[in-house]
Amino acid sequence: MFIIFNMRSIWRTLDRNLLRGIALACLSVGVIGISYGAVCVTSGFPLWFPVLAAALVLAASSEFLFVGMIAAGGSPAAAVLLGLLVNARHLPYGLAMPPRVIQPGWRRIVASHLMNDESVVLALAQPDVPRQRSAYWICGVGMLICWPAGALLGGLAGNVIHDTDAFGLDSMFPAVILALILPALRERGMRRAVLTGAAITLATTPFLPSGLPELLALCAVFLNSAPEKKKKAV
Amino acid sequence: MPYRPAVLVALLALAAGTFLFRFTGPVLRSRLTFPPQAERLLNTAAIVLLGALVASSALATGHHIGGVARPMGVLVGGVLAYRKVPFLVIVAAAAAVTAVLRLLSVP
Numbered sequence A: 001m002f003i004i005f006n007m008r009s010i011w012r013t014l015d016r017n018l019l020r021g022i023a024l025a026c027l028s029v030g031v032i033g034i035s036y037g038a039v040c041v042t043s044g045f046p047l048w049f050p051v052l053a054a055a056l057v058l059a060a061s062s063e064f065l066f067v068g069m070i071a072a073g074g075s076p077a078a079a080v081l082l083g084l085l086v087n088a089r090h091l092p093y094g095l096a097m098p099p100r101v102i103q104p105g106w107r108r109i110v111a112s113h114l115m116n117d118e119s120v121v122l123a124l125a126q127p128d129v130p131r132q133r134s135a136y137w138i139c140g141v142g143m144l145i146c147w148p149a150g151a152l153l154g155g156l157a158g159n160v161i162h163d164t165d166a167f168g169l170d171s172m173f174p175a176v177i178l179a180l181i182l183p184a185l186r187e188r189g190m191r192r193a194v195l196t197g198a199a200i201t202l203a204t205t206p207f208l209p210s211g212l213p214e215l216l217a218l219c220a221v222f223l224n225s226a227p228e229k230k231k232k233a234v
Numbered sequence B: 001m002p003y004r005p006a007v008l009v010a011l012l013a014l015a016a017g018t019f020l021f022r023f024t025g026p027v028l029r030s031r032l033t034f035p036p037q038a039e040r041l042l043n044t045a046a047i048v049l050l051g052a053l054v055a056s057s058a059l060a061t062g063h064h065i066g067g068v069a070r071p072m073g074v075l076v077g078g079v080l081a082y083r084k085v086p087f088l089v090i091v092a093a094a095a096a097v098t099a100v101l102r103l104l105s106v107p
Helices: A002-013 A016-042 A048-057 A060-071 A076-087 A090-096 A106-113 A117-124 A129-157 A169-186 A188-204 A212-224 A229-233 B005-031 B036-059 B069-082 B087-103
Strands: none
Touching: A016 A048, A016 A060, A016 A117, A016 A129, A016 A169, A016 B087, A048 A060, A048 A129, A048 B005, A060 A076, A060 B005, A076 B005, A090 A117, A090 B005, A090 B036, A106 A129, A106 B005, A117 A129, A117 A169, A117 B036, A169 A188, A169 B036, A169 B069, A169 B087, A188 A212, A188 B036, A212 B036, B036 B069, B069 B087
C-alpha cells in the first residue's frame, strides 16, 4: 500500500510530456533488446543467457560487446575486461548524482543497479531533488523491465527481426541524451568542456578499444573549472 | 556453440564489476563532503561523458566514423530540443528522419 502511494507521488512530480518521452525511450530500448536477444540466440547462446545478462548487467553496449566477442571466439576474460572498460563511466555518474537523489540503505543497492545513461541524464536535467529522484527511479525501473523483456522476445523470435536500424531506433538514444544535456550547455564553460571532450572521443574512436574514447573525454573536464565570471559581476 | 560454463562465470564477473562501479559513486558521495568547486567538476564530468556518448553513438559505428542518416536524425532532434519542442516529438522526429533517409537509401 505504501509502495503504491509512494509510486503515485513519484508519477505526479513529473510532467506528462516528460513521462511519455521516457516511455518512448524505454520502448526503443525494448526493441533494441529484441535484436540483442535474436543476435544471441542465432549465434548459439541458450535463450536464458541474454535475458540473464540483460537483467544482471543492465548496460546494453557492454553486453553487445561481450556476446559479440565470445561468439567470435574471443576469450571470456578479455570480454569481461572490455565490458568493464565500457561500463567504467558509471563511477563518475554516481559521483555526480546529488547525495539525496540516491538514498542510503537497501534503496541505494537497488538504485545503484538502476544507474544507466538515461536515468542519470534525466535526473541531472530536473530542477529539484524530488523530481530528480522520480525521474531516476521511473526511468531506471522502465529500463530494468524493457531491456530483459526485449531480450526474451528477441530470443524467442529468433532471427525474425534483425534490422532495427531500419526504423531509425539507433538515433533515439543520442537524441534523448542530447535533448537532456542541452540546457546545461547554455553555460559557456560547460559547452567548451563538452565540445572538447566530444572531439577527443571522435578523434580516438577509430583506434582505441570501445569505452576508452568516452573516458578520455574526461580530460576536458578542467575546461569548466572556473565559475562563470558574469555571475561575479552581478 | 559459444556458451560454456566459463562464459557464465565471465558474465557474473562483468555484472559484479559493473555493480561495483555503480555502487562506489553514491557511497563516496554520501561519505565525503566535497567543496563546491569539486562538486562542480563532478557534475561537469557526468555531462562531458554524456556528451561524448552522444558524439560516438551519433557518428560512430564500432570503430568506423561515417554515415549520414543517423547523424541527421540526431541533428534534427537537437534543433527541435533547442527550440523547446516537447520531448516526445524530439525523440520521435529523430527516429523518423533517420528511418526516412534510410528508406531513400541514404547510408
